[in-house]
Amino acid sequence: MRRHAAVRMLLHDRATTAGSVLGVVAIIFLVGQQLATLSGLVSYMSVLVDRSGADIWITSKDTDNINSAGDLPMKYVDRLLALDDIEWAEPLVLAGGLLKREDGQFQPVRVVGLARPRMAGGPWEFAEGDIGVLLDVDAVTVDRLDLETLGGPEVNDVLEISGVRVRVAGITDGIQGFAGTLVFASEEKAREVGRVSDDRCSNILVTLRPDAKPNHALARIRALLPGAEAYTTAELATNTKLYYLTETGIGFSFGFTTFAGIMVGVVIIVLTMYTTVLNRVRDFAVLRALGARKSDIRLIVLYQALVIGLIGTLIGFFLLAGFLFGTRGSQLPSSMPLWIPPLHALFTLLLCVAGSGLAIRRATRVEPASAFR
Amino acid sequence: MAEPVVRLKGVVRDFFDGVRTRRVLQQTDLDVFPGEFTVLAGPSGSGKTTLLTIMGLVLAPTLGRVVIAGEDVTGYSEDRLATVRLRKFGFVFQTAALVPALSAMDNVLIATGVQGGRVTPELRKRADTLFEDLGLKEYARLSPAQLSGGEQQRVAIARALISDPSVLLCDEPTSALDVDSSKLVLDTLKRLSRDPKRGVVLVTHDPRVFPYADRLVKIEDGAIAHDTREIGGGDE
Ligand SMILES: Nc1ncnc2c1ncn2[C@@H]1O[C@H](COP(=O)(O)OP(=O)(O)O)[C@@H](O)[C@H]1O
Ligand SMILES: [Mg+2]
Numbered sequence: 046m047r048r049h050a051a052v053r054m055l056l057h058d059r060a061t062t063a064g065s066v067l068g069v070v071a072i073i074f075l076v077g078q079q080l081a082t083l084s085g086l087v088s089y090m091s092v093l094v095d096r097s098g099a100d101i102w103i104t105s106k107d108t109d110n111i112n113s114a115g116d117l118p119m120k121y122v123d124r125l126l127a128l129d130d131i132e133w134a135e136p137l138v139l140a141g142g143l144l145k146r147e148d149g150q151f152q153p154v155r156v157v158g159l160a161r162p163r164m165a166g167g168p169w170e171f172a173e174g175d176i177g178v179l180l181d182v183d184a185v186t187v188d189r190l191d192l193e194t195l196g197g198p199e200v201n202d203v204l205e206i207s208g209v210r211v212r213v214a215g216i217t218d219g220i221q222g223f224a225g226t227l228v229f230a231s232e233e234k235a236r237e238v239g240r241v242s243d244d245r246c247s248n249i250l251v252t253l254r255p256d257a258k259p260n261h262a263l264a265r266i267r268a269l270l271p272g273a274e275a276y277t278t279a280e281l282a283t284n285t286k287l288y289y290l291t292e293t294g295i296g297f298s299f300g301f302t303t304f305a306g307i308m309v310g311v312v313i314i315v316l317t318m319y320t321t322v323l324n325r326v327r328d329f330a331v332l333r334a335l336g337a338r339k340s341d342i343r344l345i346v347l348y349q350a351l352v353i354g355l356i357g358t359l360i361g362f363f364l365l366a367g368f369l370f371g372t373r374g375s376q377l378p379s380s381m382p383l384w385i386p387p388l389h390a391l392f393t394l395l396l397c398v399a400g401s402g403l404a405i406r407r408a409t410r411v412e413p414a415s416a417f418r
Numbered sequence: 419m420a421e422p423v424v425r426l427k428g429v430v431r432d433f434f435d436g437v438r439t440r441r442v443l444q445q446t447d448l449d450v451f452p453g454e455f456t457v458l459a460g461p462s463g464s465g466k467t468t469l470l471t472i473m474g475l476v477l478a479p480t481l482g483r484v485v486i487a488g489e490d491v492t493g494y495s496e497d498r499l500a501t502v503r504l505r506k507f508g509f510v511f512q513t514a515a516l517v518p519a520l521s522a523m524d525n526v527l528i529a530t531g532v533q534g535g536r537v538t539p540e541l542r543k544r545a546d547t548l549f550e551d552l553g554l555k556e557y558a559r560l561s562p563a564q565l566s567g568g569e570q571q572r573v574a575i576a577r578a579l580i581s582d583p584s585v586l587l588c589d590e591p592t593s594a595l596d597v598d599s600s601k602l603v604l605d606t607l608k609r610l611s612r613d614p615k616r617g618v619v620l621v622t623h624d625p626r627v628f629p630y631a632d633r634l635v636k637i638e639d640g641a642i643a644h645d646t647r648e649i650g651g652g653d654e
Contacts, residue, residue, distance in 0.1 A: 058519070335504065
């Protein structure tokens with residue numbers, strides 16, 4: 046009966062209930078949208094590492110991310126191959142370059158040079174062509190989402206990157222980097238663009254034999270290459286994300302907007318719920334006189350907060366899903382890992398309950414004797 | 419005489435009005451007996467509501483003891499008092515004081531369910547019977563706003579009776595009603611007071627209510643001035 050009464054009261058005070066629900070929707074949508082954008086950006090940050098297919102990455106000494114291209118001797122590749130834990134080891138050459146657009150303007154790009162024939166660290170999603178097109182020394186791929194930025198190149202167009210002629214051989218689909226437009230190329234072309242000599246490379250990608258123990262292998266690699274660092278793929282990805290989040294201020298910026306969204310929602314919830322209780326003081330006094338304990342009143346308001354929270358969460362996620370589907374495949378970074386929505390919903394419900402605190406305080410302070418005035 | 423359903427012993431109530439503390443209820447002893455229609459009468463501001471709410475465990479006395487059906491409840495916690503109110507008392511307020519968000523029927527049922535009690539089929543049946551007895555049968559699903567003042571007050575009486583209380587406390591229940599509705603409500607309360615297990619206390623400043631009283635207690639300036647039984651038209 047208490048819960049029934051709680052719901053009837055919400056339905057009766059439609060305007061303020063709608064206001065409270067709006068507060069919840071604001072939190073779910075604004076914060077959810079921020080989280081999706083941030084998580085999209087974060088996934089860009091380490092996309093090369095995550096999708097490399099390697100178990101272990103070798104980087105330069107004192108480099109724990111792949112923001113800056115490393116500088117390693119090529120002979121490390123052969124040394125690594127001598128370890129019996131290792132299935133394969135391939136160099137990666139990263140080079141910054143300027144792509145000359147058809148209209149003569151220059152666009153900075155990040156060239157990822159892949160070693161033939163394995164093409165480790167290469168692109169994984171294609172709109173046109175496949176990874177085989179990169180076997181050609183002159184070939185590069187550009188991404189569908191970058192076509193406009195790059196002046197609208199088409200397959201088989203010949204372009205210049207930092208004065209090096211390359212041919213667009215394929216179009217990747219939705220492969221977005223964080224620190225610049227990604228262009229995949231052969232190892233040789235990347236060397237030309239970045240003026241990287243034949244005996245150096247940026248990183249080395251390693252995969253282990255199925256029976257190898259990663260920790261054991263890592264220790265052996267570190268002992269073998271004291272002039273370099275070795276990380277598991279997951280470690281390097283995390284380090285890279287952390288680097289960008291803390292060093293670029295992007296973490297702070299997103300944290301602030303998210304906080305602002307939460308505050309707006311919480312203020313709306315607190316004010317509307319408090320208003321609702323103020324309007325219902327007489328009802329609570331009567332219920333108290335009839336025999337309701339403070340805890341019963343608290344339960345009614347708390348239940349109302351939960352109902353408001355659940356409805357607002359449903360509507361909010363509905364809108365958020367609409368937004369995410371609407372922006373899918375666009376240049377707007379967005380991704381929603383499945384663990385986010387349940388946590389976000391739980392967090393919002395907790396906020397809603399906390400936000401009802403003031404209303405609950407007011408409602409439980411109502412004196413039963415005031416029903417007689 | 420039967421055991422009193424409510425016994426006040428040396429009850430006093432002070433109020434602080436912002437400037438000084440005022441004794442609104444002088445030291446008072448009063449027993450309320452079952453099967454009797456007790457009318458508490460007195461001018462406005464004389465302390466009737468204060469006395470009634472102390473009897474109903476809604477207001478704590480500054481001094482004195484309150485005994486409900488033999489159980490001394492003085493010093494009980496707020497929650498325990500609420501539970502005694504729920505079990506033993508029915509309240510009818512000056513205005514019907516129904517919850518506007520609830521239907522007439524739900525307003526009655528909430529009175530037994532405020533502490534989380536379930537609405538059993540027996541309770542529902544009891545509520546139906548009450549609605550029928552009070553001539554409210556076709557109003558059960560309506561919201562309070564759809565009822566007249568008299569109808570609302572009868573719903574409030576049904577609400578006061580749903581848990582079959584041993585004391586029914588009414589604070590000027592007819593002051594907001596027209597003559598016909600008043601008569602209907604008073605007749606109903608009078609009929610209810612015939613139950614030998616239940617005491618009915620009604621507070622009023624309206625002398626037209628006096629003829630209904632089995633016992634008339636007059637209050638002036640926070641003290642009992644007269645206490646007479648008028649059964650059969652005469653004093654005891
Ligand atoms: N909560 C309160 N605070 C201060 N004074 C009060 C309070 N309740 C009642 N009083 C005062 O006590 C006196 C008696 O009030 P009340 O019992 O309501 O009288 P009645 O019901 O006979 O009109 C009045 O003067 C009133 O102003
Ligand atoms: Mg009064």
